[in-house]
Amino acid sequence: MAKDEIIYDFIAIERKWQEFWEKENTFKAEDNSQKPKYYALDMFPYPSGAGLHIGHPEGYVASDIIARYKKACGFNVLHPMGWDAFGLPAEQYAIKTGTHPSLTTQTNVDNFRRQIKSIGFAIDWEREINTTDPSYYQWTQWIFLKLFQRGLAYVDEKPVWWCPNLRAVLANEEVVDGKSEVGNHPVERRNLRQVVLRITSYAEKLLQGLDDLDWPDSTKRQQKAWIGRSEGAEVEFPIDGQDDTLTVYTTRPDTLFGATYMVIAPEHPLLEKLVNSPKKEEVNNYVQMAAKKSDLDRTDLAKNKSGVFTGSYCINPINGERIPVWVADYVLISYGTGAIMAVPAHDERDYEFAKKFGIEIKRVIANLNECSEKSKLPYSGDGVMINSNEYDGMEASACKEKIIADLEAKAMGKGAVNYKLRDWIFSRQRYWGEPIPLVWVSEADYENSKAVDGVLKNLIPEDPVTTNKDGHTLYALPLPPTELPLKLPEVENYQPSGTGESPLATISDWLEIWFDLESGKSISHKEPKPDGKNWVPATRETNTMPQWAGSCWYHLRYIDPKNSHSLVSRENEAYWGGPDFYIGGAEHAVLHLLYARFWHRFLYDEGVLTNPEPYKKLFHQGLILGEDGNKMSKSIGNVVNPDVVIDAYGADSLRLFEMFLGPLEAVKPWSEKGIEGVHRFLRKVHRECHNASKHCDGEETNKETLRILHETILKVTESIEDLRFNVAISQMMILGNHLQKVDSYSVNTAKKLLQLLAPFAPHLAEELWEELGGISSIVNESWPKAKKELLVNEEITIVFQVNGKLRGQGQFPKDADKNTILTVAKQDEKVMSFLENKEIVKEIYVPGKLVNFAVKP
């Protein structure tokens, strides 16, 4: 090796090209382009104080490879980045230190941006967004007001998770096994006033929309399960001796004859009427005990059923039988009608309950597979109706519709659909979130606002949104869009108020206002009341939005990030549409991805957008584990810092290695030795491109080199399309190894390799492209095309098998015919030894591949 070999100075090379791209604005996405568009989106990060984790770049590199590849294929590419910067950690830090969350956020964002830039992504930084920027959250608030206007937002007392340590309300998804996800503190139930979004009215659309999406199956399945659609019937059970009827929901109307008791949830409104006086005390005690139980307790005790007989009976509408009504907390008030008919013979839970309390168990479906009416109970499968009067002998599944129709005819029931999906508790009792742009006024002022000919008139929902405060009913009015953004006020103390309300509730200057019913303008109540009869006293909503809000629509803002007139212009929306590719962690399979679909569909219904679904193609990158195979964590001390890796090996090596680790979707461990391997490959490419003595001008003449080159072009192209980057890299290594072995090769061959490598290791590719006399930037070159005619060898290798076992092989011209090959194969020495004294039963020839002789002795 020559002593004056040029070393691969990745630090200088990477700095040079990052500056070049920035100066040239290389990755600017054009809004007014004749080219077809391609929009590659990453789930944007929460800029934490800990800085970039080695897992972050995995998805970003993948989308960057696609972005750069699509650019080479002639697309106008949008690959943006931004910050999901509202959230609990900055607020917790503020509570501890008094530092304003916006300062913490700014510092963290700067650090994240520096780190991300150091990896050399093809990002259009002019489109950077930040959810905490008022010019961004103005539109988050705008969307909320639209939802409010359409009656999709309401206020309700809801039991929520309260964490005394964090002094904050947590969402269901932030509570894991009865502990807070952040910090692992105990949590308890509290009833608090909440703003709720009616996502349930989109249940059907959200379910059906899944069918057309190119998403991982598991994610679609999770969303389907979360929405939880079921079909069945609502059946009316008259209460014996009263005028009321108890309505139940069941998915098994075919088992109606098997109902031997009823259960209502402890919170059911009819409970009081159903309780007979001798039972009153017992029932009251039970209800109180159930109310004290948290959901966790209910879940923990899932298998240990409890309940109390109310003393009342219902009449089975199908056969007139009297059925006892029980109250039990295994029936949930929030699902269906909050009451069930219990069929212990064909439902596991009812069976368990009936066994415990000695209630009759009556089989009405025969299991045909077990050939016996005495097969094991409970039985929930298909079968034939028995003990069901006129329905006996019918197929149970077919009987469902028949019974529903018969009940409908008698006005005793109807077909019904239910969803597990619950409405979305949208408020957080926190400081660091988007303020909810509502104000609360008296009933009289609310009525007045509808009469006044002002901006509010058309922004108010059909049904008023109300809440109770200190015995008074207050009415919600929206701020008009012209008053947005409603900015977060400065606050002295970031602690939530002791009552569980947001810190905003403690700032009376901001909280209490004069509000103009005509213009929607507001001023602090500290100011004198302005002239004009429409100025009324009001209080602001103190809740803020959850972190999900900003991420529900950020994919739209990148399309038109600086628009101050609308969240996205019609022209830009029409051109860019939604992301063509979306990548992020599987942990967002349900929540973020469902909420974003909800908002996007809503905006589509409002005519703001042209497509109902936000993310056509979705991919989840797999977790990168520590070298020890454990999840990276500070406490184990197996965390890999990307800054350190870049210092030691360069950004190109980091990029290449994250893709070489294994399949993109797989969970896979980091390896220090592994990154040395890919780094060695980049050095090899660098060395070969500087090895001028091996370079020839003109087209490549070595046939083998040509074949491998075009094989590589083909395989890399296909692999990028299929997101199998590890395979693409292997193939480039094969080409690299080959170039190293041959005496000489065309500069064109090396340049083609650089083009293939450019999406993966862009800095080195740019540098060597320039060294080899390439003009301008390599990102402007169009993607190489594989010539398939070069892929075929002049000679083909045919494998000889006897009974499927490899016994020899031979070289043949590529157009050799079957008989020639079979003849040669039979004369092969080794093959002959296995054919001796045996009868050939069958001769198989797979063109271009193999021959196989099936023999028997």
Next chain:
RNA sequence: GCCCGAGUGGCGGAAUUGGUAGACGCUGCGGACUUAAAAUCCGUUUCCAGUAAUGGAGUGAGGGUUCAAGUCCCUCCUCGGGCACCA
């Protein structure tokens, strides 16, 4: 408990519609270059038997279909993920 997904060398992982299992990388071992080291290059590395040629076994386990199975079918085991009183 229910629903998915995955099990391939010492390790990460490759293998078109069933058609040469172990590409590529790492590690280990041996060698070249060097005063020495680094760097680089060459060879070797699934297991068993054998000095070798070679033979046999082999893709979690056991069956099956087929000329041919990592790939298709059945049963089971292990690991990972999701759901978990939703009637």
